[in-house]
Amino acid sequence: MKEIESLKTNIIDNIDSQCKELFQLSHRIHDNPELGFEERKAASWLSEYLQNKGFQIETGIAGLATAFMATYGQGTPKVAVIAEYDALPKLGHACGHNIIATSSVGAGIAAKAAVDAFGGSIIVIGTPAEEIFGGKIDMVKAAVFDDMDIAMMVHPSTVNAATILALALNNLEVEFIGKPAHAAAHPYKGINALEAMILSFNNINSLRQHIKEDSRIHGIITDGGEAPNIIPSHSAGLFIIRSMDNVYLEELKDKVLNCFKGAAAATGATLKYRWEEKMYASMKNNMIMAGLFEKNMKSLGRIMEDLTPSYVIGSTDMGNVSQIVPSIHATVAIAPPNVTVHTSDFSAAAISEAGNKGLADAAKSMAMTIVDILGYPEILENIKKEFHSS
Template sequence: VIGEIEACRHQLRELSLKIHSSPELGFQEVKAAAWLTQYLEENGFSIERGICELPTAFRGSYGQGKPAIAILAEYDALPELGHACGHNLIAGCAVGAAVASKPAIDRFGGSILVIGTPAEELYGGKGIMAERGAFDKVDMAMMVHPGVHDTATTQALACVGLEVEFFGKAAHAATRPEAGINALEAMLQSFAAMNSLRQHIEDKARIHGIITDGGEAANIVPAHSAGNFLVRAEDDTYLDELKEKVINCFIGAA
């Protein structure tokens, strides 16, 4: 397998750099999906494009029957930052590993799949694809993700997203401030409450978020504020518990 990878090292590097230099956001990875499927096709894989009703998802397969081993490819970029998370590398590694596994499939049987999972950064493409049956006939799935240390296995955190809005009452901030109900202040109080909570949460748990609407103008008391938050924990049980506590921060601030 190592010999096979060495043989296509140059092509894989080019492919990965090409995706890096053309970053595409989640569900818009048209070029990346085309390049990856083309590479797999040129290397003898049969390709299904747009699986699970997602235009930039795909499945490449080589060999037949069981065990069906899937290698997952991600290839979406982050807004503003491009491929800061290295999904171009994930894509290159996935197709490289799959192509290099062909001699093993020829010898031992079974099938090797590359499942292209779009929109991992912001929407969690794999979750949608799992619900739509993409992994039903897969015996084993694996992928790599670039990081700061080498490890064979990793534990991902359970994660839940919260979209929060506060509704207040607009008023002129200088002439009639007493008539306003400030929706931005409620959002800021929520951040203060979450920061106080943070001191008392389990080690690996995470709470993070951004304000997506903080008002229209400095001289208008904001009638509306909004934010997106992510709560993460080591397991679902603690995630549920922590989510309740975070929601209480918002309720308290309101």
């Protein structure tokens, strides 16, 4: 359709003309890193910018002070563009969320043209605390995404990809209570809580051979005793259990728990444990949306990874959104492959020229994908069919 092509040209021009402001906003957020649920500056700068471009702003979404929704247009289809803007302790914006935030804001503003042409609405949703608290999990629970038709975001990376493999996860806190005793004089009077913890690791390592390949179990010991001449009466650890399959994760959690229970029985220590209430879900990539996004990224000259993701990137709370709304969590390359996220090199990349280029290309590709979806109602129908059939 000719209209689609001219709208896409219009979008590219719109992002190019906004570039200077978007880069400034991105760098400003980068210069003022704020931890999860404390992103007051970022949330207000982003919503102010959107408000100046004609969006209606609501703040304090889902009871979260730094979550916001910025809406343009009315009615359906409702397109959610997701902005993350939290930083990491000590490392600042080493995950490049300044780019996620500003590319989504830029995309939302450029895609206004698609709403004007075809109807529907664009909602830029500010989702706090991706790194530590999984803010989107709270927002999913509060039904924020329930009436959205699709959702999308782009994370900076070292590769250009329309899809990701992100695992479901649950955190586990474990404690063993033993009994202290002099380690040389009366060791038989003690119950060794540290041995229970070490045994648990060994049990988990025995289990590891027999779990599904895309699963992960990893942990640390946070308390291992007071002194080498005292039988440790207390030990503690933090563990993360992950899998691609949300259902298999439940099965795996039982198996891991048995590793701790077995260690408790063997040593006589008492086990206490607590599963974190919030669980990250795995990413359900909508392949039709991914295909459109890929085509639009290619039109900007980017070379894309295979559409079927082949390696795990970790976990993200966008997984929880993707389980209830057809979604993509794409990536855009802003650094060479030897740079890894959550490092100071990646933080530098997030405000580099390549970072700025990534921001602009991500915004353009998302906005062009919105044009495709709002412009062809049958595409949206197929996106939903795929979502419900997989």
